[in-house]
Amino acid sequence: MNELEIIPLGVVESPLTDAASAPKQGDEGAPDAWLVFEPAVLDGLQGVEPGDRVIVLTWLDRARRDVLRVHPRDDLSNPLQGVFNTRSADRPNPIGLHEVEILSLDGRRARVRNLEALDGTAIVDVKPVLRPQR
């Protein structure tokens, strides 16, 4: 395995199947969805519980990796911006960040609230939300 190769940990199951009509962010009307994990990584979920807020990292496989500037929110009236100044899915390493709440856990399936990732999107990582201590 190449040392910079992502291992898919599971997939998103979601009613969202079309990128053009999907919400841009989770708080813009994204539906609840399932995270379905590979059996081999389930030990990594020990301690995750309903009510927890987590950051799900995904691999946005339908994104373009050769794009460095975009019109934000696909609106041509918005001036071109570097992709690193936007949350565009199109970027050299198309990793999505999604902050969601865990609603329930059942074996290898976790129900989450307001996830804007498309059905079939690979799960790359899950991390707890850390709140700044300031």
Added chain:
Amino acid sequence: MNELEIIPLGVVESPLTDAASAPKQGDEGAPDAWLVFEPAVLDGLQGVEPGDRVIVLTWLDRARRDVLRVHPRDDLSNPLQGVFNTRSADRPNPIGLHEVEILSLDGRRARVRNLEALDGTAIVDVKPVLRPQR
């Protein structure tokens, strides 16, 4: 190129060289550091300015990818937890998330505040911080 392969966008230059003595989080005494980008991706930074808060994604190359449970904060008195319930660097896809402030930009170099990544760590992505609209 494998479709799940990360392209390094640049590297971190930091006085931190030793994982054992590095702070666990950026707000725990991490130093200022430089992000040094590959010339090929500089267009992606258009619009990023000093004072911006961004999330830097890194590839934690010194992490162990075969670990699914850890003692949080490397303290054996803490009960084992799944890595997805911790910010441990050791995890199947060792991607680090670092929220930092851009202090200055000079060509391909960006100075950032309080970055806990080690010197030489690959940069995977940069995203603007989005504040919840609630």
